[in-house]
Amino acid sequence: MVISTIWAEFLKIIKDEAGSRVVDTWFNAVTLKNWNPLELTVDLEVPNVFVKDWLTLNYIKLIQTNLERLFNRSPLHITFTTRSDIIHDQVIPQVVSVATPASVTVPVASIKNHAVPCASERTYSSGLKNNYRFNTFIVGPNNTLAYAAAHAVVDKPGILYNPLFLYGSSGLGKTHLLHAIGHEVCQKNSKAAVLYQSADRFVNEFINAIRFDKIHRFQEKYKAVDVLLIDDIQFISGKDQTQEAFFHIFNILYEAQKQIVFTSDTEPTKLHGFAARLRSRLACGLVADISTPTFETKIAIVKKKAELSEIVIEDQVARYIASLDIDNIRELEGALIRLVASASISGQPITLDFAYTMFEKDNVRPQTSPDFDYIVKCVSHYYPYTFDQLRSKGRNKDLATARHIVMFLIKKLTNKSLREIGIYLGDRDHSTVMHAIEKIENTVRVDSLLAVKIANIEQAIIAQKIG
Numbered sequence: 001m002v003i004s005t006i007w008a009e010f011l012k013i014i015k016d017e018a019g020s021r022v023v024d025t026w027f028n029a030v031t032l033k034n035w036n037p038l039e040l041t042v043d044l045e046v047p048n049v050f051v052k053d054w055l056t057l058n059y060i061k062l063i064q065t066n067l068e069r070l071f072n073r074s075p076l077h078i079t080f081t082t083r084s085d086i087i088h089d090q091v092i093p094q095v096v097s098v099a100t101p102a103s104v105t106v107p108v109a110s111i112k113n114h115a116v117p118c119a120s121e122r123t124y125s126s127g128l129k130n131n132y133r134f135n136t137f138i139v140g141p142n143n144t145l146a147y148a149a150a151h152a153v154v155d156k157p158g159i160l161y162n163p164l165f166l167y168g169s170s171g172l173g174k175t176h177l178l179h180a181i182g183h184e185v186c187q188k189n190s191k192a193a194v195l196y197q198s199a200d201r202f203v204n205e206f207i208n209a210i211r212f213d214k215i216h217r218f219q220e221k222y223k224a225v226d227v228l229l230i231d232d233i234q235f236i237s238g239k240d241q242t243q244e245a246f247f248h249i250f251n252i253l254y255e256a257q258k259q260i261v262f263t264s265d266t267e268p269t270k271l272h273g274f275a276a277r278l279r280s281r282l283a284c285g286l287v288a289d290i291s292t293p294t295f296e297t298k299i300a301i302v303k304k305k306a307e308l309s310e311i312v313i314e315d316q317v318a319r320y321i322a323s324l325d326i327d328n329i330r331e332l333e334g335a336l337i338r339l340v341a342s343a344s345i346s347g348q349p350i351t352l353d354f355a356y357t358m359f360e361k362d363n364v365r366p367q368t369s370p371d372f373d374y375i376v377k378c379v380s381h382y383y384p385y386t387f388d389q390l391r392s393k394g395r396n397k398d399l400a401t402a403r404h405i406v407m408f409l410i411k412k413l414t415n416k417s418l419r420e421i422g423i424y425l426g427d428r429d430h431s432t433v434m435h436a437i438e439k440i441e442n443t444v445r446v447d448s449l450l451a452v453k454i455a456n457i458e459q460a461i462i463a464q465k466i467g
Contacts, residue, residue, distance in 0.1 A: 006070050007032040013066050018059070018430060019417035026055060033081060041077045042067055048160070052080040054148065061431040062418075127196035128186075131308070132179030138304055140297030141419055143173060146288040150177045150261075154184040157192075157227055157259035161286035163250075167264045168290035171328030174263040177290075178229045181261055185227050192226045199235040206242050222249045227259045233282065234264045237273030247278050254281075296423050298322035298332060305333050311340055316352045324359060335359070372416075372424050375409050378461045382453055391426035404436040405454060411437055413461060 010032070015023045029051060034043040044063075046052045055063065060078060068074045139147045146168075152160050166174045182194045197205075209218035222228065236242050253260055264271065268283035293301065299322040306313050313336075321339070326332050342358050343350045376387055383402035390403050403425060410421050411433070418430035425433075444451040 003032050017418050043079045045081045128179045128182045132176045133183055134180045137176055138300045140293050142291040142293045146290045149286050149288050150181050158257035163260040163285040165262045165287045167267050171330040172290045182229055194227045195225045196229040198231045199233050203242050223252050230262050233262045243278050250281055292327045313350055317355050320355050378457050379406050404440050407433050407436040408440040
């Protein structure tokens with residue numbers, strides 16, 4: 001089997017095991033460069049150090065296991081070659097060479113009322129919200145890439161991912177990350193000029209600049225920034241003159257290696273009412289999506305919001321709020337605030353019964369999630385363990401078997417990824433889930449009683465005979 005064929009087969013396996021988003025985000029940019037059968041070495045070519053580090057940290061076991069199967073050799077030694085090493089060496093001196101004159105070209109005084117230097121007036125004057133920081137952002141499978149990319153541009157603004165384009169539905173955390181980038185840049189470089197601007201405010205500012213003959217001042221303001229953060233870029237759709245002005249500003253900042261970050265409700269290629277050349281500019285860096293949070297992520301968000309507001313709630317109350325038919329994080333926070341306010345007004349403690357009564361009255365009900373929960377329920381008829389026990393770190397043989405069967409059946413009967421299964425069963429990583437599935441597959445080949453038991457559970461799940 002030739003190398004290209006092996007890699008194509010590998011990508012199909014990873015898509016099944018980890019999901020298409022993981023393949024699109026990380027593995028499609030990777031090339032199987034070399035295979036040395038004598039030294040059992042596989043060399044993978046990656047675009048940059050960031051991708052190399054991310055794959056090593058999160059997917060090296062998955063890579064090694066599946067390549068060993070495909071090459072039918074073990075153990076393999078996986079190495080990474082970075083395509084951007086030479087480019088990176090060339091870029092760094094350019095940054096150093098332009099850094100000094102940049103401070104001469106635009107004096108701080110000329111941007112005093114516009115893009116604010118962090119050291120002088122602190123970051124709040126530049127439009128940044130103080131509570132939107134990296135340490136208050138909850139990371140989950142729905143936003144891992146966006147969060148990692150946001151951190152990366154802070155470490156190397158204008159160099160690594162420029163522009164960075166974050167997209168997703170309203171209320172999922174795009175604006176939070178935008179502000180967090182601004183705060184972190186200011187913390188690392190007190191002289192950086194950071195400007196946060198919503199797209200509709202940019203439009204209004206441009207219209208006023210034309211109306212009052214202040215176009216030159218408008219342009220100078222944006223040329224002076226080191227980091228430009230534009231929220232909801234989709235709102236300049238259909239505004240040709242505004243797009244033309246923005247296109248000009250973008251080019252100036254990009255060529256000067258100033259960091260630009262956008263948010264939008266859709267990816268660049270699907271932005272309607274945009275000139276093709278502007279869409280191309282928006283998509284020329286890294287594009288990362290933020291999707292609907294998982295149940296576990298929603299629990300963590302509720303707990304974090306409660307902690308920041310100095311509110312004490314029980315775990316079961318947090319789980320109940322997270323189970324409501326709410327995916328928007330702002331609405332989730334609103335549900336917590338309503339619950340706390342209602343309890344305070346009525347003088348009652350925040351209990352599960354109180355939460356249930358309040359939200360039932362508001363006709364806000366928990367989401368139905370039959371897939372995972374129903375499978376656990378069916379397995380529990382044969383193995384008498386609760387959901388909390390299955391999620392625990394308990395290692396007794398019978399409990400471990402029940403947990404492995406749940407993992408095996410979820411993988412077989414749903415389209416969920418290894419990562420999602422692991423999160424559901426106690427935040428276990430994908431390699432743990434993969435090992436459990438393999439163990440069940442191997443055991444049923446020699447243990448006919450277990451094979452029959454699993455077959456019965458599977459039939460019950462499919463036929464919905466239990467419960």
